Amino acid sequence: MEHICAKYGDHIVLQDFSLAVEPGEIVGIVGPSGCGKTTAIRSLCGFLNPEKGKVTINGKTVFSREERVNVPPENRKIGIVFQDYAIWPHMSVYDNVAYPLKKRKVPKDQIPKRVTYALEQAQMTGYEKYMPSQLSGGQQQRVAIARALTSSDDIIVMDEPITNLDAKLREQMLVEIRLMQSRLNTTIIYITHDQEAAMQLCDRIVIMEKDGSICQIGTDEEIIKNPANRFVFSFIGVSNFIPVTRREGKYWVETGKGRVCYRDSKPEGYLDDAENVVMGVRPMDIVFDDKSPVKGTIEQAVFLGSLYNYFVRLGDLELRVQRSTLDALGGKEYEEGQQVGLTFLNEKYYDAKEAAAE
Ligand SMILES: Nc1ncnc2c1ncn2[C@@H]1O[C@H](COP(=O)(O)OP(=O)(O)OP(=O)(O)O)[C@@H](O)[C@H]1O
Numbered sequence: 001m002e003h004i005c006a007k008y009g010d011h012i013v014l015q016d017f018s019l020a021v022e023p024g025e026i027v028g029i030v031g032p033s034g035c036g037k038t039t040a041i042r043s044l045c046g047f048l049n050p051e052k053g054k055v056t057i058n059g060k061t062v063f064s065r066e067e068r069v070n071v072p073p074e075n076r077k078i079g080i081v082f083q084d085y086a087i088w089p090h091m092s093v094y095d096n097v098a099y100p101l102k103k104r105k106v107p108k109d110q111i112p113k114r115v116t117y118a119l120e121q122a123q124m125t126g127y128e129k130y131m132p133s134q135l136s137g138g139q140q141q142r143v144a145i146a147r148a149l150t151s152s153d154d155i156i157v158m159d160e161p162i163t164n165l166d167a168k169l170r171e172q173m174l175v176e177i178r179l180m181q182s183r184l185n186t187t188i189i190y191i192t193h194d195q196e197a198a199m200q201l202c203d204r205i206v207i208m209e210k211d212g213s214i215c216q217i218g219t220d221e222e223i224i225k226n227p228a229n230r231f232v233f234s235f236i237g238v239s240n241f242i243p244v245t246r247r248e249g250k251y252w253v254e255t256g257k258g259r260v261c262y263r264d265s266k267p268e269g270y271l272d273d274a275e276n277v278v279m280g281v282r283p284m285d286i287v288f289d290d291k292s293p294v295k296g297t298i299e300q301a302v303f304l305g306s307l308y309n310y311f312v313r314l315g316d317l318e319l320r321v322q323r324s325t326l327d328a329l330g331g332k333e334y335e336e337g338q339q340v341g342l343t344f345l346n347e348k349y350y351d352a353k354e355a356a357a358e
């Protein structure tokens, strides 16, 4: 997709949206509700005609206003699984999965073989004669996946396909989608606002901001290690944001009840020339260290099996700190009401103005 501009009436959702997906790749698109994820894939699939821009699939232009090209959705050969794009209730499982093949005018004698194969991939063999009302929610979604497989040999778009399932089934479906993808080498575009599901499933993740722009594209590791901005930092996992200032060449934590120096020299990644910034730091990267001049008080200590979760009061700030249980057992135990020194590791610095705008 190149320079897509898409709108509903006067409401511009995508300004200048560009995204290239490689064959055989699973790409996740994540972003807050209403940012334009579904709009982007509707433009890709042909359910919405962008104002501007170009859509190319396997080297073939399927949409371009300038070139006056607009291939209808059924000829773009994209398999689609929508959250609310249920399977047809009046058709059996077999007919649901066979339908796209008939529409694509696949020779009749090849249809049974392909339906069988698609059902096998979705682990729904044996359910051919069932009607959708006789299936559980998860089974219906698997039929939808099988149907997507018969709609396309190479591209499947999934828009929140498994949000209706319980946690365990969701987990299982993610594993199945991944396995299916590696067997068939299908290109998958997976849309969700569940960043954890996206990280688990996808080769690359596209993060969209509220305004429809893409703020980062990368592997899960790249995004976790180097979040492009404060929004990405807070979107991926639990985060602490701490106001920090530079005064007289030293670096101070602004607790809201006074300031305390936490570093004498410039921290790595500190923004040049900035006096007021916001430090982003993960719960695992705040370390209890009695020698630190930054003193907080443990307000709450919660044991979560593999880790301890602490809520630490630092002036007006409430910080989330996590320690793995093994660390905690090997070292000192920390109790509610106890004073602790705090040091920060792997911290990121963001413009305080950007932070204030949110
Ligand atoms: N058919 C429509 N007519 C008018 N406005 C629409 C239409 N569909 C979506 N919108 C608006 O476009 C914006 C983007 O919607 P979109 O469905 O693309 O968001 P999304 O990122 O998929 O959100 P979600 O995670 O909630 O599914 C929203 O502000 C929405 O209100």
Ligand SMILES: [Mg+2]
Pocket (backbone or CB within 6 Å): 037, 038, 039, 159
């Ligand atoms: Mg959506």
